[in-house]
Amino acid sequence: MEQSRREARRRQRSRSRRGGLIAGGLAVLLVGYGTADALDAVPGILTFEAPIEVQPLPQPVARAVPADAAAPLPSDAPIPQSLGSRLQPVLDQDGMTGALGVDIRDAATGEVLYAVDEAAARTPASVTKVLTAAAALGAVGADTRFTTAARLSPTEGTTGTVHLVGGGDVLLGAGASDPDAVIGHAGLASLAEQTASGLRAAGVDTVTVAADLSRYPGPSFNAGWDQVDVANGYIAPIVPLMVNSALTSDAPGSARQDDPAGAAVAAFAAALEDRGIAAATADPGAAPADSALLGTVESAPVSAVVRHLLLASDNVVSEVMGREVALALDRPGSAAEAPAAVIAALAAQQLDTGSIELADTSGLDYANRISAHDLTTILQAAATSDxxxxxxxxxLPVGGLSGTLFDRYLDEDTDDAAGRVSAKTGSLRTVSSLAGSVLTQDGRLVVFSLLSDGLAPGSAGAARQVIDEAVTVIAECGC
Known part of the structure; x- marks a missing residue:
């Protein structure tokens, strides 16, 4: 059966080969991309040491370039039929060693095309970021920007204290602000230029710089995370002030700083020194209410930050966004409040949250639970939202092209889906999941969730291949 299925696929591929990846690229436009994806870096493959494994954290720098408006999908494209008979032989392969939840729907109508154990809540891994991103777009707002400020405590004479006030921008750059970037859109050197000018006007030439981290109260590290993950580059203490999400370098697989705010303060103090202000660093402290504003810089909009966190699967940015959702709902921006706030923000958008339980907002914690049903209904709501x-x-990352899918859908069993699938990956040691959308051969947009957990140790890669082959079956569908 397996051999005949592969032969049938190869015959189908030979009929559609002329479209190849060019058709796939056009499909990306059709599913809504209004900008081209030009990345300065691409992700690699990493594995996690026990007890947890997660997908890699690439550091792409997305830059928007002008692009023609995407044409609408044909409203009369046929809705796929008989997906069950096509998908089940693929999903029954030996590589799928754990429990599997499947929910596949027509994006335009919400019609369920195929479902298996769709109501069972499973560990989603980084697919959790879809929830956080949807909550942020709804509650914080796509156009919102985060402000980093420098404030001067009341002072007399030529010496004072400058507070670097973290406002939730953890993608700060150490240099000048770059209006075309997401990482480094706001630069500490640009803030230092404003600050030095204000200090000179106030007659101050010597300062102590302290971080104001009061935006996020409570512990900066979740109980469900392992401290070793900082050195492995998967997470950092969550504070509202960081340079490049606390990565120690731009190289893929870089470690994270264990004191992100301290590193940001040191960079800011060095920039002040370069501008003729003597600057020392101090322990964090909140700016007094009567402190004077010296300067501000603003992040890229939330829409761009969300795109970055989904492309790079950046746990730090996702955790920060969860805290910003809590603040947008007038709750404390804490680790304790963020998961519940994400669920509340989704419910406020009339999205189904009945199965969702969250312990964090990035997916590092195995205690997170979501069903394929609820996840797919969120994706379907996004597909029809205005x-x-x-x-x-x-x-979301695009198969064979960007983010954590850049190196998937490239082999002979899956390349028909390259450029047609746009989805969020989820990988832990015993979890392999994928959720997003795929364009069929007939031009019909389908949303899907394929969530597998309880995998035998060492089999996550094989399960991922099964999932990719299943998505390819949908993409190939002229049915």
Whole structure:
């Protein structure tokens, strides 16, 4: 059966080969991309040491370039039929060693095309970031920007204290602000230029710089995370002030800083020194209410930050966004409040959250639970939204092209889906999941969730291949 299935696929591929990846690239436009994806770096493959394994954390720098408006999908494209008979032989392969939840729907109508154990809540891994991104787009708003400020405590004479106030921008750059970038859109050197000018006007030439981290109260590290993950580059203490999400370098697989705010303060103090202000660093402290504003810099909009966190699967940015969702709902921006706030923000958008339980907002914690049903209904709502939520699907990685899918859908069993699948990956030691959208051969957009957990140790890669082959079956569908 397996051999005949592969032969049938190869015959199908030979009929559609002329379209190849060019057709796939056009499909990306059709599913809503309004900008081209030009990345300065691409992700690699990493594995996690026990007890947890997660997908890699690439550091792409997305830059938007002008692009023609995407043409609408044909409203009369046929809805796929008989997906069950096509998919089940693929999903029954030996590589799928754990429990599997499947929910596949027509994006336009919400019609269920195929479902298996769709109501069972499973560990989603980094697919959790879809929830956080959807909540942020709805509650924080796509156009919102985060402000980093420098404030001067009341002072007399030529010496004072400058507070670097973290406002939730953890993609700060150490240099000048770059309006075309997401990482480094706001630069500490640009803030230092404003600050030095203000200090000179106030007659101050010597300062102590302290970080104001009061935006996020409570512990900066979740109980479900392992401290070793900082050195492995998967997470950092969550504070509202960081340079490049606390990565120690731009190289893939880089470690994270264990004191991100301290590193940001040191960079800011060095920039002040370069501008003629003597600057020392101090322990964090909140800026007094009567402190004077010296300067501000603003992040890229939330829509761009969400796209970055989904492309790079950046746990730090996702955790920060969860805290910003809590603040947007008038809750404390803490680790304790963020998971519940994400669920509440989704419910406020009339999205189904009945199965969702979250212990964090990035997916590092095995205690997170979501069903394929609830996840797919969120994706389907995004596909039909005309508001900020509509930006969710176009922000996901594209098979064979970008983010954590850049090196998937490239082999002979899956390359028909390259450029047609746009989805969020999820990988832990016993979890392999994928959720997003795929364009069929007939031009019909389908949303899907394939969530597998309880995998035998060492089999996550094989399960991922099964999932990719299943998505390819949908993409190939002229049915």
């Amino acid at each position: 508001g900020d939520l509509s930006l969710l699907l176009p922000s």
